[in-house]
Amino acid sequence: MNKTFSVINFGCRATQADGAAVEQSLRGLDLRESSSWRRSDVVVINTCTVTNTADAEARQAIRRVHRENPAAKIVVTGCYAQRSPEEVARIEGVTCVVGNSHKDQLARIAANYLGGPFPILRDGRAMTEGGAGVYCSSIFEIGPLRVIADASAGGRTRPVLKVQDGCSYRCSYCIIPSVRGNSRSLPSGEVVRQVRLLLDQGFREMTLTGIHLGGFGRDATPKESLADLVERLIGEERLERLRLSSIEPLEFGDDLIDLVAESPKLAKHFHVPLQSGSDRLLRLMRRPYLAEYYASLVGKMRRRVPDAAIGADVMTGFPTETDDDHAATVQLLEAAPVTYLHVFPYSRRPGTASADLHPEVNGKVSQHRGRALRELARRKNLDFRKSFLGRELSIITLGREYGRPAEALSTNYLKVQMDTGPTQANRILTARITGLTGEGLRGVPAESSPLQSMGA
Numbered sequence: 001m002n003k004t005f006s007v008i009n010f011g012c013r014a015t016q017a018d019g020a021a022v023e024q025s026l027r028g029l030d031l032r033e034s035s036s037w038r039r040s041d042v043v044v045i046n047t048c049t050v051t052n053t054a055d056a057e058a059r060q061a062i063r064r065v066h067r068e069n070p071a072a073k074i075v076v077t078g079c080y081a082q083r084s085p086e087e088v089a090r091i092e093g094v095t096c097v098v099g100n101s102h103k104d105q106l107a108r109i110a111a112n113y114l115g116g117p118f119p120i121l122r123d124g125r126a127m128t129e130g131g132a133g134v135y136c137s138s139i140f141e142i143g144p145l146r147v148i149a150d151a152s153a154g155g156r157t158r159p160v161l162k163v164q165d166g167c168s169y170r171c172s173y174c175i176i177p178s179v180r181g182n183s184r185s186l187p188s189g190e191v192v193r194q195v196r197l198l199l200d201q202g203f204r205e206m207t208l209t210g211i212h213l214g215g216f217g218r219d220a221t222p223k224e225s226l227a228d229l230v231e232r233l234i235g236e237e238r239l240e241r242l243r244l245s246s247i248e249p250l251e252f253g254d255d256l257i258d259l260v261a262e263s264p265k266l267a268k269h270f271h272v273p274l275q276s277g278s279d280r281l282l283r284l285m286r287r288p289y290l291a292e293y294y295a296s297l298v299g300k301m302r303r304r305v306p307d308a309a310i311g312a313d314v315m316t317g318f319p320t321e322t323d324d325d326h327a328a329t330v331q332l333l334e335a336a337p338v339t340y341l342h343v344f345p346y347s348r349r350p351g352t353a354s355a356d357l358h359p360e361v362n363g364k365v366s367q368h369r370g371r372a373l374r375e376l377a378r379r380k381n382l383d384f385r386k387s388f389l390g391r392e393l394s395i396i397t398l399g400r401e402y403g404r405p406a407e408a409l410s411t412n413y414l415k416v417q418m419d420t421g422p423t424q425a426n427r428i429l430t431a432r433i434t435g436l437t438g439e440g441l442r443g444v445p446a447e448s449s450p451l452q453s454m455g456a
Ligand code: SF4
Pocket: 167, 168, 169, 170, 171, 174, 175, 176, 177, 211, 212, 248
């Protein structure tokens, strides 16, 4: 077609993986990726809607692309597009809106706006007043999960493979199930095929992700499990490292923890959302566990994998959160062996169960609590990093940007600035840790097989 495209991604790893698949499918229709959205014929904006801020960022991006590249066809997709297609379609400059329900058709829809002759399997609705097309239907009516396009790395050294979408939980604050639908998984045979395609392209480390990764395989007949899938994947000879993204506390069974502990191919990294250390709030949030369960789970992870990264998501300012609730969260996290936190403020999402909960927490109070948790995380992360000084860690090199030192990522999720050694990306090696940087470590390649190394 000799036309060009760009994809601008927002949001979580799963959304980024969707973006990489959209890029791949656009390439499949003979469009070329442009080095800048300012010169692209079509710009896909792949949105998130998890907070008000995420919506605002998407609107800002749409306006900016339209202002700086008025000739571009702007295709808006992702979770915000699914949640409020008409609202998005009314933004000036939008050519069409493609909800998550129609994401597998996006490349064809976009190419047709450039004169392409591609039949659309599921049609869109009428154009809006402003002329933008809307391709969106109920997310609960779409069929099983399918790959949009074969796996590609989307320019990364460590590709992300989305093996599951949607969520069958109903946390009271969360808009995700209404824009991603119930949990659906790829068949494990298809996951193996995608992993092999990435291995054929020379990738060594990859991350399995999903919206509710721990629910993988429950919708399959016969049922499958994430632990079985992981075991099957680490049997792939060429795969050197597999990383698991976020898994809900009740889904981190001993089988998975044992695999992380025992397989040198699995990254020593657990990410387990907490949200709150107050049982009262966990119930209001409709999270199916208590604080004590969480504390004992991460304690077990630390005992089984002494040097593992353990990360948690924590929310501040959930409606009715008191100082005592916040103190319970701080107390739990002070005692827990977590090494990093994702702290985020509650954002009221219309249509969720918590949207009508009162009293709301004052924004300044929520921010103050967030700062306290981030400070706690900073201290814990510093102690964790210091514990590796003079030791050795298995790393994957991430390459070097012009004028900057080469970077790498350790098996236990620490950024390592490499002062010597290979500058090209995608090499797995052992580094000796020589110092600290502002947020990571400094290292050099280890010369010989170490006694103290982990994960190599
Ligand atoms: S587990 Fe809860 S927070 Fe996570 S996607 Fe599902 S409903 Fe949302």
